[in-house]
Amino acid sequence: MTADDRQIPSVWARPSRERREQPALSRQQIVAEAVRLLDAEGVDALSMRKLGTRLGAGATSLYRHVANKDELVELAVDEVFGELRAPDMSDPAHWRETTIACAQGIRAVILRHPWMASMLGAMAYLGPNLMRLSEDLLAMLEAAGFPLTEANGAMNTVFAYVLGMTGSEAAWLTMLARSGQSEDEWAERLKPAFENLHRTHPRLSALFTAQADDDPVRRREEEFAYGLDRILDGVSVARTGGPTFD
């Protein structure tokens, strides 16, 4: 008996932890911390155990508030889209500027959380935050003279463009961050490959070297704005009243 007591080491040494100071864990708190972890260490670093310890909790405790890791990620994505402050949509006369502001808002959100790029393929973006934004945008475009169907087409086109462009940007930035090298160092490292490229792909090579001295951040902003402008040009002919811009 006494031997058993010693073999079972701490039956009487109960930790007697009284942990109900706080509600201790809540879904909101969990996804918030998940977003923070994703921002800090990237998508590969998100594990239930690490997230648990960050919250001062065990890994499996999270499953009381979240069904899956996948569900958690879904929630994190919509949480981030909750940062979207929709621009003022009250003036349909400025539908163009408003749409641009909207697109740039989405771009900014994704670039602030580059791990989103990996998730865009995993979500159907049906989250409430994006749905509200879509509805408001549709309303404004309708008020600006777009038939609802055309407004929908325009919105989807802009949205797809923003997702594709920004997704690629974010992926590039993620790879840069993971490799630990700066953008210039990467360009320097690819220099030897450019010698051959010049022969086989002269146009790509010319474009690359022409952009070599620009500030990459500014350049990406301008490229994004350029494509967006072209899309809005093309879309605006669907407005009742024809291709008069603004």
Place this chain on the structure above:
Amino acid sequence: MTADDRQIPSVWARPSRERREQPALSRQQIVAEAVRLLDAEGVDALSMRKLGTRLGAGATSLYRHVANKDELVELAVDEVFGELRAPDMSDPAHWRETTIACAQGIRAVILRHPWMASMLGAMAYLGPNLMRLSEDLLAMLEAAGFPLTEANGAMNTVFAYVLGMTGSEAAWLTMLARSGQSEDEWAERLKPAFENLHRTHPRLSALFTAQADDDPVRRREEEFAYGLDRILDGVSVARTGGPTFD
């Protein structure tokens, strides 16, 4: 000694396998089989061990031909883009149709391998296959009257649109496949949620119900073509000679 011989069971029973019938394993073969596995079972099912057994090899043997799983995926992505049969780009007069064909080719490739959607965020698409396509497209657009910078902007815009649109499509199809439900069953399941949606998001609701009876595949094709047309409209003003379409 004899005891040792029995404890170490098969020191003398060497399997004497002679396995050099074939080259047995090659990088090309590995990524081909990886693509097949990804197509068949999706992105979560790709593991080195499973891929190894499919090739009649051990898991760790693959590392003789591929550095990482990440590198393998990168190779698989470019392998798939190798399916791209670039359309005939010899006639710059038909730059519009050719660009459309190009975009639809990329869309078709991605939809044929929906797991690509999850990877678009992980690749910088610098693979040789896409680079060749880009160079050819640039050449044609230049011949069609676009200054090189504008050709580049146009190509990037179209490309981002295709990636965003098709990525979302593929993600949706992937989720459908994983849930094992058909598109109609999903719509049926979401019916109750539409009651509330009608009140808070009337426009989205109207669009959904208006599309409820269409064939989803055809509808997605048309939406894709619509946005692409708008983009090409907007882009074509950058051509020397102005906004004359053809």
Place this chain on the structure above:
DNA sequence: CCAACGATGCGCACAGTGTTCGCTAACTGG
């Protein structure tokens, strides 16, 4: 005031993951 209860946190365990390390066995050039 105490007993019963639902909710919550958590340790354990399981199956599976990517990847490293030596080892063997085969092929290759001299």
Place this chain on the structure above:
DNA sequence: CCAGTTAGCGAACACTGTGCGCATCGTTGG
């Protein structure tokens, strides 16, 4: 014929997501 290079592989390591059952809590009904 032999040395050296290389392809394949089994074992092992450090992890992963997650189900199960138990301990503990705040609450509530008798």
